[in-house]
Amino acid sequence: xxxxxxxxxxxxxxxxxxxxxxxxxxxxxxxxxxxxxxxxxxxxxxxxxxxxxxxxxxxxxxxxxxxxxxxxxxxxxxxxxxxxxxxxxxxxxxxxxxxxxxxxxxxxxxxxxxxxxxxxxxxxxxxxxxxxxxxxxxxxxxxxxxxxxxxxxxxxxxxxxxxxxxxxxxxxxxxxxxxxxxxxxxxxxxxxxxxxxxxxxxxxxxxxxxxxxxxxxxxxxxxxxxxxxxxxxxxxxxxxxxxxxxxxxxxxxxxxxxxxxxxxxxxxxxxxxxxxxxxxxxxxxxxxxxxxxxxxxxxxxxxxxxxxxxxxxxxxxxxxxxxxxxxxxxxxxxx
Amino acid sequence: xxxxxxxxxxxxxxxxxxxxxxxxxxxxxxxxxxxxxxxxxxxxxxxxxxxxxxxxxxxxxxxxxxxxxxxxxxxxxxxxxxxxxxxxxxxxxxxxxxxxxxxxxxxxxxxxxxxxxxxxxxxxxxxxxxxxxxxxxxxxxxxxxxxxxxxxxxxxxxxxxxxxxxxxxxxxxxxxxxxxxxxxxxxxxxxxxxxxxxxxxxxxxxxxxxxxxxxxxxxxxxxxxxxxxxxxxxxxxxxxxxxxxxxxxxxxxxxxxxxxxxxxxxxxxxxxxxxxxxxxxxxxxxxxxxxxxxxxxxxxxxxxxxxxxxxxxxxxxxxxxxxxxxxxxxxxxxxxxxxxxxxxxxxxxxxxxxxxxxxxxxxxxxxxxxx
Numbered sequence: 126x127x128x129x130x131x132x133x134x135x136x137x138x139x140x141x142x143x144x145x146x147x148x149x150x151x152x153x154x155x156x157x158x159x160x161x162x163x164x165x166x167x168x169x170x171x172x173x174x175x176x177x178x179x180x181x182x183x184x185x186x187x188x189x190x191x192x193x194x195x196x197x198x199x200x201x202x203x204x205x206x207x208x209x210x211x212x213x214x215x216x217x218x219x220x221x222x223x224x225x226x227x228x229x230x231x232x233x234x235x236x237x238x239x240x241x242x243x244x245x246x247x248x249x250x251x252x253x254x255x256x257x258x259x260x261x262x263x264x265x266x267x268x269x270x271x272x273x274x275x276x277x278x279x280x281x282x283x284x285x286x287x288x289x290x291x292x293x294x295x296x297x298x299x300x301x302x303x304x305x306x307x308x309x310x311x312x313x314x315x316x317x318x319x320x321x322x323x324x325x326x327x328x329x330x331x332x333x334x335x336x337x338x339x340x341x342x343x344x345x346x347x348x349x350x351x352x353x354x355x356x357x358x359x360x361x362x363x364x365x366x367x368x369x370x371x372x373x374x375x376x377x378x379x380x381x382x383x384x385x386x387x388x389x390x391x392x393x394x395x396x397x398x399x400x401x402x403x404x405x406x407x408x409x410x411x412x413x414x415x416x417x418x419x420x421x422x423x424x425x426x427x428x429x430x431x432x433x434x435x436x437x438x439x440x441x442x443x444x445x446x447x448x449x450x451x452x453x454x455x456x457x458x459x460x
Numbered sequence: 461x462x463x464x465x466x467x468x469x470x471x472x473x474x475x476x477x478x479x480x481x482x483x484x485x486x487x488x489x490x491x492x493x494x495x496x497x498x499x500x501x502x503x504x505x506x507x508x509x510x511x512x513x514x515x516x517x518x519x520x521x522x523x524x525x526x527x528x529x530x531x532x533x534x535x536x537x538x539x540x541x542x543x544x545x546x547x548x549x550x551x552x553x554x555x556x557x558x559x560x561x562x563x564x565x566x567x568x569x570x571x572x573x574x575x576x577x578x579x580x581x582x583x584x585x586x587x588x589x590x591x592x593x594x595x596x597x598x599x600x601x602x603x604x605x606x607x608x609x610x611x612x613x614x615x616x617x618x619x620x621x622x623x624x625x626x627x628x629x630x631x632x633x634x635x636x637x638x639x640x641x642x643x644x645x646x647x648x649x650x651x652x653x654x655x656x657x658x659x660x661x662x663x664x665x666x667x668x669x670x671x672x673x674x675x676x677x678x679x680x681x682x683x684x685x686x687x688x689x690x691x692x693x694x695x696x697x698x699x700x701x702x703x704x705x706x707x708x709x710x711x712x713x714x715x716x717x718x719x720x721x722x723x724x725x726x727x728x729x730x731x732x733x734x735x736x737x738x739x740x741x742x743x744x745x746x747x748x749x750x751x752x753x754x755x756x757x758x759x760x761x762x763x764x765x766x767x768x769x770x771x772x773x774x775x776x777x778x779x780x781x782x783x784x785x786x787x788x789x790x791x792x793x794x795x796x797x798x799x800x801x802x803x804x805x806x807x808x809x810x811x812x813x814x815x816x817x818x819x820x821x822x823x824x825x826x827x828x829x830x831x
Contacts, residue, residue, distance in 0.1 A: 162831070201671055201830040221674050229672035235665045239479050240472065251468025252673040296669070 152177045152304050152335035153198060157207035160193050167193040169358035170207065175337060175351075177303070180330045182349030183339035184447060189355040191339040192232055195308045198337070199229045212304055225253070228297035232308040234289050238282030242273050242292060245281055246299065253300035267295030270325065287318030294325060298334070305329065307338040311345065323348050343444040352443075354450055361454045366443055373441045373449055375399055376415040380408040380422060381434040391429040397421035402448040409439070411449050461682075465675045469683025473657065477687060486653055491645045491695045492702060498641050499707050505633050506592040512539040512556035514547050519567035525578065528604045529560065534596050547581060557583045558593050570608060627796045635710065638703040639791035640764040645699060646722070647729050647758040647784045648751075650692050654733030655740075655750035657684045658826060662741040671828040681823045685730050692726035693719065703795070712798030718791070721804065724811040725787040729754070731818020732783075738826035758784035783814045 153175040160168040168190040175181045183191045196202040198211055200220030209216045212226040236245050246267055250260045268274045271291035273284075281289060290310055298305060307326070311319040323345065330336050338349070346352055347366055354362040354369075362369060382388040385406055392401045392410060397418050400411040412418025419436050426433050477483050511529065515522050529535045538556050541547045547559045561579035569576040580597045584590040658680075661667040670680070700718070703709045733750050740746040759765060761775065762784035768776055779785050786807040793799040801808065 196830060199672055201668070201828070203829065221676065224672060224674040227672075229669070231665075231668045231672070233665050233668070235667075235669040237472070237476065237666055238664070239476055244472070244475055248468055248472045249669075249673065251471070252465050252670075252675045254462065254464055254674075256464065293669075297672075 151175060152179070152212060153181075153337065154210045155194075155198070155207070156209075158194065158197060158204055158209050159206040160190075160197060160202065161205045166358050168197070168204075171355075171358075171360050173353055173360060173363055175335055177335050178330060178333050180326065180336045180338065180348065180350045182346050182352040183337065183355060184341070184343075184346050184352055184443075185339075185355035186341070186451065188357075190358040191355055192308055194355070195229075195306050195337065195339060199227060199306050200224050201229075225300070226302055226304060228300070228302040228305040230290075230293050230297045230305075230307045230310050232312065234286075234293060236281055236289070236293055236296060239280060241278050241280055242268070242284070243277040245292065245296060249296040250299050255300060263299050263301075267292070267299060271295045287314050287322075290314060290318075290322065291325070294322070298329065303333070304335045305337070307336065309339050309341065311340065311342065319345065343442065343447065346443050346447075354447060356451045356454045359454065361450050362446075369446050370441050370443065373411070373446045375411050375413060375449070376418065377439050377441045377445050378410045378412060378415065378418060378422065378436055379404075379439045380410055380426075380436050381406070382408065382426060383432040383434065387429070388426055388431050391425055391431060392422065395421060395425050400445075400449040400452045402444070404444065409442075409445050409448070411445065461676070461678060466679045466683040466686075469675065469680055470686040473684050473687045483653065483656065486649070487691045488695070488698075491649055491699050494645050494648075495638070495641055495699050495702055496706075499634065499638055499703070502637050503633050506589055506596075507534055508536045509534055509558055509589075509593055509596075510538045510556045511535045512541055512547065512550045512559045513537055514541045514543075514559055514561040516542070516564045517562045517566040521567035521570055522562045525562065525566075525601070525604050526560065528600050529597075532596065532600055551581060551583050554583070557586075557589065558597070560597075573612075634707055635796060636792065638707050638709045639795040640762075640788050642696060642699045642703065643725075643784050643787040643791050644758045644762065644764050646692060646696060646726060646787070647754050649695060650688065650726050650729035651733040651736070651750045651754035652747055653691065654685070654688050654730040655736045655746040656743050657688075658734060658737035659740045659743045659746035663743050668830050671830050677826050677828060678823050680828075681734055681819065681826060684734065685727070685819070688730050688733075689723065689726050692730070693722060696722045696726075700795075709795060711795050713794030714800065717801060717804070718794045721787070721790045721794075721808055721811065724808065724815050725783060725790075727815035728783050728811060728818040731815065731820075731822050734822035735818065735825055738822055757782045761785070762788050764788055783811065786810050786814075 151174040153173075155174070156172050157170045158168060158172070159166065159170055171190070171194060183194070185191050193202065197204050198209055198216060200211075200216050200223040203220075204217055211223050214223050214226070216223050237248070240248065243264065246264045247260070250263060255263055268277055271288065271294070273288060273292060273295075276284060276288065281292065284292070294307070294310065297307075311322050314322065319342070326336055326338065327348070338345075340346060349366065351363065351365050352369060353360055362372070364372065380388065385403055385408055388408055389401055389403050392398050392408070397412055398410055398421065399413065402409050410418070410422055412421070415438050422436060423433055477487070513526060515526065526537075530537065535558075539550050541550060541559065547561065550556045551559060559581040561581060563577065563579070566576050566578070578601055580594065582590045582593050658667075661670060696718070700711070704711050732753065736749045736753065737746050740749065757778075761768075761771075761779045761782045763779070764784070768779050768785070771779065789807050790804055790811075793804055797803075
């Protein structure tokens with residue numbers, strides 16, 4: 126009862142504080158969000174909005190500022206400048222109120238390894254103010270969702286990573302938050318577990334939960350309704366996956382060569398080549414024009430003494446788009 | 461302040477403690493171990509002083525004086541020497557810590573009413589012991605002198621001190637050490653244990669998930685304090701019981717008063733531990749800092765080992781910042797003197813201030829921000 130009253134008053138405050146805040150619908154509204162650590166600007170004037178029920182992906186290399194952005198939105202880190210509203214609340218002014226309305230899953234597993242599965246769930250349920258029947262119901266729901274009923278009495282540190290991550294997701298949504306932040310939730314997990322994790326995410330989204338998820342797995346990016354590409358603290362592109370692919374007008378060549386890493390190096394200075402990336406054992410080369418590009422590639426690799434096995438034009442994948450945009454915006458910051 | 465969240469933190473802390481053997485040992489075994497170690501090892505009583513005798517007179521009178529020494533129970537004869545060189549040698553080799561020299565003519569001088577002299581050569585390398593040996597020797601010789609005057613029909617010396625010792629009638633140093641130890645040990649345990657609490661969350665990365673929930677800083681700090689306060693109270697009871705039952709230390713005051721004041725003290729000491737913990741991201745660093753701010757000052761500057769009144773002024777000023785100083789007065793007062801709150805209210809007030817300050821500082825220093 127108390128929490129209902131609290132919620133209403135918070136909403137009243139937020140509308141008073143921000144008359145004319147755009148789109149009452151958006152779950153997350155970010156404007157010029159910036160965070161500096163000393164002289165290093167980790168997040169640099171980032172602006173975007175996320176609609177309710179959307180699965181919004183954050184894509185970018187390490188050090189691009191994805192994690193810092195998510196931490197600011199989750200109320201864990203104060204912004205240096207700019208504004209972010211989550212569930213209608215200003216994260217800089219009311220971080221604790223924001224925390225009651227969101228779920229957060231950090232990049233590194235951060236549940237208690239020396240507590241059992243059930244003890245972790247009970248603890249976080251307590252912190253979110255769940256009580257009595259509801260607490261038990263939610264606990265059972267998490268155990269079922271994460272397929273951990275049989276392991277409920279086991280210490281969490283003994284679980285496989287895939288289970289740990291499902292448990293972490295469960296603990297983050299115990300209190301049915303309308304908004305969920307997942308920071309690289311599937312890193313290090315095998316593809317099968319990743320797939321089932323994404324099924325859970327979509328199930329939550331169908332139930333109306335807004336999900337903001339960061340990843341560096343390209344195939345996961347395809348599962349998102351919209352994607353934000355970050356590089357060097359800046360947002361370099363934001364659209365649906367098909368639109369992003371369409372945006373990349375330049376043709377892509379798949380090149381198979383004897384020594385792929387050496388070939389990447391050889392092509393990097395070539396004027397006809399806009400971007401080059403290594404995809405498994407093949408090279409994806411973005412060129413201005415397909416025929417002239419192929420000629421230039423064959424010639425340059427011939428000069429470098431690298432045997433070319435095959436060259437063919439392919440439709441751009443998200444990863445190609447990603448590589449092209451990152452190189453366009455000044456290359457990846459390797460941290 | 462939401463009590464549900466606070467108790468959730470306490471409950472989790474207890475679960476973790478129960479599974480952490482190192483903390484369990486620290487919480488329940490270390491206090492008793494320290495008490496036994498210090499209780500048996502530290503003693504300022506001087507007994508069984510190794511004594512060498514150089515009796516150049518060798519008369520019934522000289523032997524009577526020596527008998528007075530042996531009868532006192534403090535002196536043990538370990539050697540006989542018959543010249544100055546041999547006397548020096550037993551001191552050099554530390555075979556004896558005192559040589560009693562009775563010169564030729566001792567009995568004659570005594571009988572003729574002249575001043576008879578006895579010489580005590582004391583090994584002064586341990587100044588404390590030397591002072592006590594000299595004081596004992598002087599007292600025995602004075603007593604013997606008075607007896608000789610009485611036996612000779614002369615009145616004893618007109619001035620006479622009739623002394624009586626209160627509170628620790630037998631002057632056992634253990635009676636003073638054990639209640640003091642209870643204070644020192646509690647300071648160490650409370651600060652050390654709590655210094656691990658927040659730093660453990662930082663070190664293991666669990667702070668990130670904790671910080672993402674709506675739990676407030678005060679709820680975290682107080683929730684973590686509760687279990688350690690309970691442990692501290694159990695430790696006070698256990699160490700006090702061992703002091704009374706094993707070391708025969710008197711307990712003359714109110715158990716309830718000791719419990720209330722212990723609670724105040726533990727609150728402050730744990731506050732300091734959490735304060736240290738809030739700023740350190742590693743458990744090792746946190747314990748070391750907690751050790752330095754709790755152990756040494758409590759041992760050296762609380763009045764436990766050295767009397768505060770004989771410290772130089774700057775050091776004496778520092779002692780006011782050492783909480784164990786106040787708790788020491790409390791435990792000694794309650795154990796030995798049986799005094800009540802009317803005597804200890806000054807200490808109680810200062811410990812209350814210290815408790816509020818400790819917990820407040822801990823809450824203020826603890827940031828829920830994750831970089």
